[in-house]
Amino acid sequence: VSFATSKISECARLALAHDAPVVLQYGPSGGYPPLRAHIAQSLGVHESQVIIGQGSLQLLDSLIRVMLSPGDVVFIEEPTYDRTLTLFRRAGANVVGIPLQPDGPDLDLINLHLQQGVRPKLFYVIPDFQNPSGVVMSAQKRQALVDLARKYGFQIVEDSPYRLLRFHGSDLPSIFSMAPDLVIHMSSYSKLIAPGLRVGWMASPTSTMQALLKFCEDTYINPSYFNQALVLEFIQQGWLEENISILKELYRPRLEAMLASLSENMEPPAVWSKPDGGFFVSLELNKPVQVPELFTRAKQAGLILTDGRGFFASGKGDSFIRLPFCALEPAEISEGIARLAKII
Amino acid sequence: VSFATSKISECARLALAHDAPVVLQYGPSGGYPPLRAHIAQSLGVHESQVIIGQGSLQLLDSLIRVMLSPGDVVFIEEPTYDRTLTLFRRAGANVVGIPLQPDGPDLDLINLHLQQGVRPKLFYVIPDFQNPSGVVMSAQKRQALVDLARKYGFQIVEDSPYRLLRFHGSDLPSIFSMAPDLVIHMSSYSKLIAPGLRVGWMASPTSTMQALLKFCEDTYINPSYFNQALVLEFIQQGWLEENISILKELYRPRLEAMLASLSENMEPPAVWSKPDGGFFVSLELNKPVQVPELFTRAKQAGLILTDGRGFFASGKGDSFIRLPFCALEPAEISEGIARLAKII
Numbered sequence: 001v002s003f004a005t006s007k008i009s010e011c012a013r014l015a016l017a018h019d020a021p022v023v024l025q026y027g028p029s030g031g032y033p034p035l036r037a038h039i040a041q042s043l044g045v046h047e048s049q050v051i052i053g054q055g056s057l058q059l060l061d062s063l064i065r066v067m068l069s070p071g072d073v074v075f076i077e078e079p080t081y082d083r084t085l086t087l088f089r090r091a092g093a094n095v096v097g098i099p100l101q102p103d104g105p106d107l108d109l110i111n112l113h114l115q116q117g118v119r120p121k122l123f124y125v126i127p128d129f130q131n132p133s134g135v136v137m138s139a140q141k142r143q144a145l146v147d148l149a150r151k152y153g154f155q156i157v158e159d160s161p162y163r164l165l166r167f168h169g170s171d172l173p174s175i176f177s178m179a180p181d182l183v184i185h186m187s188s189y190s191k192l193i194a195p196g197l198r199v200g201w202m203a204s205p206t207s208t209m210q211a212l213l214k215f216c217e218d219t220y221i222n223p224s225y226f227n228q229a230l231v232l233e234f235i236q237q238g239w240l241e242e243n244i245s246i247l248k249e250l251y252r253p254r255l256e257a258m259l260a261s262l263s264e265n266m267e268p269p270a271v272w273s274k275p276d277g278g279f280f281v282s283l284e285l286n287k288p289v290q291v292p293e294l295f296t297r298a299k300q301a302g303l304i305l306t307d308g309r310g311f312f313a314s315g316k317g318d319s320f321i322r323l324p325f326c327a328l329e330p331a332e333i334s335e336g337i338a339r340l341a342k343i344i
Numbered sequence: 345v346s347f348a349t350s351k352i353s354e355c356a357r358l359a360l361a362h363d364a365p366v367v368l369q370y371g372p373s374g375g376y377p378p379l380r381a382h383i384a385q386s387l388g389v390h391e392s393q394v395i396i397g398q399g400s401l402q403l404l405d406s407l408i409r410v411m412l413s414p415g416d417v418v419f420i421e422e423p424t425y426d427r428t429l430t431l432f433r434r435a436g437a438n439v440v441g442i443p444l445q446p447d448g449p450d451l452d453l454i455n456l457h458l459q460q461g462v463r464p465k466l467f468y469v470i471p472d473f474q475n476p477s478g479v480v481m482s483a484q485k486r487q488a489l490v491d492l493a494r495k496y497g498f499q500i501v502e503d504s505p506y507r508l509l510r511f512h513g514s515d516l517p518s519i520f521s522m523a524p525d526l527v528i529h530m531s532s533y534s535k536l537i538a539p540g541l542r543v544g545w546m547a548s549p550t551s552t553m554q555a556l557l558k559f560c561e562d563t564y565i566n567p568s569y570f571n572q573a574l575v576l577e578f579i580q581q582g583w584l585e586e587n588i589s590i591l592k593e594l595y596r597p598r599l600e601a602m603l604a605s606l607s608e609n610m611e612p613p614a615v616w617s618k619p620d621g622g623f624f625v626s627l628e629l630n631k632p633v634q635v636p637e638l639f640t641r642a643k644q645a646g647l648i649l650t651d652g653r654g655f656f657a658s659g660k661g662d663s664f665i666r667l668p669f670c671a672l673e674p675a676e677i678s679e680g681i682a683r684l685a686k687i688i
Contacts, residue, residue, distance in 0.1 A: 005364040012356040012570075020349040024538035054398050054542075058564035086562050194368035198398075198568040218430050220402035224542040224571055226356075 015229035029217035032228035056200030079311030097313035104137030129278020132322035166277035257330035265341035359573035373561035376572035400544030423655030441657035448481030473622020476666035601674035609685035
């Protein structure tokens with residue numbers, strides 16, 4: 001990964017030059033007000049509906065503590081982001097996995113659960129270039145989820161850190177834009193500028209946000225405005241758009257190399273996702289796998305795999321392989337997939 | 345408050361110039377390794393016993409989540425830091441207040457509780473220039489607490505953000521230095537450089553720290569190394585010591601003005617603390633006070649008071665007034681105390 005270090009350094013200087021007394025002092029828990037206002041404006045909501053924190057995961061943890069009690073039902077896509085699964089489990093939630101299809105979660109199964117009386121408080125989804133699968137949820141499924149949320153009274157948590165990293169095709173509307181009264185939207189500058197800044201954000205309906213702001217103030221007073229002011233300078237210099245373009249140019253050939261080498265090397269019954277952006281392609285081997293042995297062989301072949309079972313709510317995922325393509329050169333990717341094909 | 349803005353800006357530049365690939369990337373939850381090592385060395389412990397976070401309050405919240413279950417007994421000094429009280433209550437702890445005397449918490453009462461079978465998991469203390477009272481715990485009471493902790497099997501949480509801001513006299517040993525196997529020590533750069541950097545830290549025995557590091561990784565992956573690397577540069581330039589000297593020179597006359605105007609304006613039965621440093625003097629009116637009326641009169645006199653009851657575990661504090669002296673000029677302090685004397 002290459003960071004825009006000199007630009008980031010310049011933005012740190014500008015942030016202090018422009019607003020040191022605010023940036024270096026305590027302040028409200030919602031985050032650096034001008035960045036809050038910028039994010040709110042980009043979403044078309046009031047800035048009081050936005051909170052910025054030390055990465056979006058920390059905000060999700062706080063949201064969970066505000067909204068969920070032990071035993072509350074939460075729907076997740078299966079597979080889903082393993083760190084989120086950890087947070088839901090830690091909160092004692094009753095996590096119900098909804099299998100992910102190539103166009104999003106299995107609507108029939110969601111309907112079945114709801115018709116049987118299962119009542120989730122939250123449905124956590126990553127609709128754009130999902131982690132770990134790479135799947136993009138279709139516009140139809142986005143609308144269907146909103147309709148179900150309205151009918152059955154649950155909220156949707158839409159986690160969108162990869163949304164702006166689309167290399168081909170056009171954006172689908174965010175779920176938040178379709179129903180801002182039902183959806184908690186979260187994103188981050190980690191994938192767009194640098195993770196080490198730890199600047200993520202969340203937008204939500206007002207009542208949830210009021211509780212969240214108070215909870216976060218009680219927990220850590222406020223996040224660092226310095227990093228947030230730096231991000232705002234980066235945006236105002238026009239460097240965020242520029243950086244996103246640079247990243248797309250960097251990642252697109254890596255995705256292409258990944259998809260090409262999967263086509264060359266993998267055979268049925270294996271299938272894989274074919275995303276137009278993001279960080280991940282996923283490979284489903286569709287055959288029984290002995291995970292410890294697979295990992296041993298992978299290690300011998302110089303490959304580091306993430307245990308696929310960590311992305312599933314329970315008992316599945318042994319034949320699921322997440323393939324992150326952004327941190328490797330195309331040649332490394334081709335070589336890695338060729339080696340992987342040999343050991344599976 | 346005046347911040348060392350240009351030095352902070354220079355340190356931001358240096359942090360990125362020296363270590364951008366580490367500073368801008370994800371990393372272990374314990375914090376920026378070189379700052380961790382620096383703090384550990386200053387305490388004489390292994391760096392694996394130190395965690396740096398987004399302010400020390402956030403680390404305390406995480407510690408509470410790792411260590412306490414609802415109903416667990418926690419001892420606190422009474423009065424104590426109101427934000428800590430909020431965290432203990434939120435965790436469902438059974439908070440037992442131990443009245444603070446001019447040399448620290450009431451040992452007789454602690455002994456009485458312990459002899460009656462009350463078993464705290466934690467005793468939270470601020471031994472140096474306590475918030476809100478200004479009290480410094482005597483060396484004898486520090487040792488007595490350590491002895492009791494060892495005998496009855498509880499841990500001491502020593503919160504020390506003001507320790508280095510001593511204007512007169514000599515330091516007493518930290519409780520941590522007396523029993524690093526029993527004490528969780530926490531501090532911060534908020535009062536020494538700038539709160540907005542949100543860099544606080546905690547040191548603890550190894551077993552507690554292992555659980556805490558895992559918990560924090562699950563919650564927010566890692567804190568911002570950028571701010572932490574900036575702090576380390578500030579230290580390495582010699583600017584932390586210099587800044588502490590500047591702050592002492594700035595705050596000392598403010599404390600003196602506070603104590604002088606209390607002597608001039610207040611009469612028995614009112615008593616007040618006479619600290620040698622820190623941020624706070626406290627005034628105990630020792631007479632019944634109608635809080636809403638006092639606040640109304642204070643507001644009319646242009647004074648902003650913090651509700652003293654927030655610093656007490658239950659039902660007390662209406663005649664307790666915290667007097668922060670660091671953010672006001674000596675003349676403002678004298679004028680304020682004169683006005684306060686008239687309305688009480």
